[in-house]
Amino acid sequence: NSKVIQTPRYLVKGQGQKAKMRCIPEKGHPVVFWYQQNKNNEFKFLINFQNQEVLQQIDMTEKRFSAECPSNSPCSLEIQSSEAGDSALYLCASSPPNTGQLYFGEGSKLTVL
């Protein structure tokens, strides 16, 4: 059973609507990742955090994607204005120090109509 908690499991949005997903990483894991998995099972790394600070992120030139990982609150990934191409499974993962291992949540499946 996953100890990384993602909510909601499913969300359906119209084009142009805002979509927000949340993630509670496993306790003691300082690094948190967001991935986008498309219908072809391909993973796209979006962003990662260590102790609330952004480590790496893709070039979100459209600025529609934003993420944060505040202390004492769930991490979140938000799409400001959803597009059909954003339909995917959004996976949050956390990682303990010095293992390289990722612990995944069950994902938030976004469908943009």
Added chain:
Amino acid sequence: AQSVTQPDARVTVSEGASLQLRCKYSSSVTPYLFWYVQYPRQGLQLLLKYYSGDPVVQGVNGFEAEFSKSNSSFHLRKASVHWSDSAVYFCAVSISTNAYKVIFGKGTHLHVLP
């Protein structure tokens, strides 16, 4: 730059048969290697990992994998599959134990016939 190739998009075997899922990697240094499994409507779960040492590593549910530096491979094996092993299997590599940038293969969809 690292890359991971899983040459078989789909593998079908009968229950009780042996299994090998292939993974080839490209890296300028010996990477850390992982196999994850994704069951329907779930996130990924770690099956096994290789950091160094014995090239054959044991994982959960009877899975094992063998690292070959000469072949740049990390193939996953199981002696006898069960229908419940039907899932998508992902090979992943990282050049760091801090998981800062893990590269995933495109996955192999395993279908076990009962």
